[in-house]
Amino acid sequence: MTYAPVTYALLAFGLGALLLAVNAHRPRRRHMTTLVPSFFAGWLTIELAPHLLVAEVAGLGILVAYGGLEGWPGWTGLIAGLAAAAGTAATIIAARRTVVTLRDSGVPLDLDPDDAPRYPRSHVILPPLCFIPRRGVKVERNLVYRKDGRLRLKLDVYRPAGNGQLRPGLMQIHGGGWVIGDKREQGLPLLNHMAVQGWVGFNVNYRLSPRATWPDHLVDLKHFIAWYRENAESYGADPDFLCVTGGSAGGHLTAMVALSANVPEFQPGFENVDTSVRGAVPFYGVYDFVEPGPWPVPMGATPLVERMLVKRSFTDEPDAFAKASPVNYLRPDAPPFFVIHGSHDSLIPVAEARRFVEKLRDVSESPVIYAEMKGGQHAFDVFPSYRTARVVEGVERYLTGLHRQYLEGAGRPSVPDEVSESVG
The missing domain is CATH 1.10.1040 (N-(1-d-carboxylethyl)-l-norvaline Dehydrogenase; domain 2)
Structure with a gap:
């Protein structure tokens, strides 16, 4: 019929x-x-x-x-x-129902959730609004932070419109599998929210593969930190206080930036510059290229990493891939970490984050918080969804706590008796 x-x-x-x-x-x-x-x-x-x-x-x-x-x-x-x-x-x-709980984290997060700054619900209803600077936020685009021959690497600055005392700085590293991506596309909900709360955000571009070969990407980001030390005050930021965040490939690079501070190999020609950061918030990153763990084969053996990023044979030169793995730079004096991953991530299995957090907690003397977003996909924070709103609010409270501790001169955060695992 x-x-x-x-x-x-x-x-x-x-x-x-x-x-x-x-x-x-x-x-x-x-x-x-x-x-x-x-x-x-x-x-x-x-x-x-x-x-x-x-x-x-x-x-x-x-x-x-x-x-x-x-x-x-x-x-x-x-x-x-x-x-x-x-x-x-x-x-x-x-x-x-996403809730980001930061109690017992070793960070002075005494803000009442009812009084904490809220992410605007209008952005959740109308996602394109996240690409528009929020009221009270000033954006300066396409500032060159590194010149080398014909190379021009640029960044965008998100900061409060008014003048005042030096403010904390936040470095945002975009993702895109180390081969695509741009500062105009990622981290915008977080940067806008942080600027409203008095932070100065720097959305940073870096060289991409296959034209760039590892560790070019990391070297560029170290150049940004050197630039930040010299120029932060011109944008109202404190040159001695910088945190770093990013997602996917940006999450990998966030962890590398935080854990490889002052490693001469990644600072050619500016080895004496302090490239340490005060805190790291990697989203759904890759942390180990060598051990397969949740992967069918080691991540380093995939065509993307082997042929386009590192450009060496994984079989013949595994040490080159180990040097690109954040898990191999764990140290007791690592900065505080807030690791975030979605339970439904189909590109980077959530087990990748779990094993990294476990190993980092075994070594680091700083707090290591882990937030696993139930139902969250890869790149969930690109859109200002309900989940993104809650995570942005949680990250703001976490980073604000780190900055408050810095201002109080408390030094390195103490190791908590019990670090809460946040779930959504």
């Missing part, structure tokens, strides 16, 4: 929506042919779930109103669509 086209449209719509919902809760990780499409579909489904739910309900309503319920295809599409909407609603509920 032949049915009207709208009936088959309802069937396709319902099944497509159900597929998105299933993928969001059970992303595909085993094969590269499905991994990347699964990631993008899950990422958009999870972090834009409220908007997707509206589209699903509206789409089902329109197709039903135009006669789509004719015969079994229509009813099958409606049932599938309703199941998908229920799954999307569950995703929204999980995201809205």
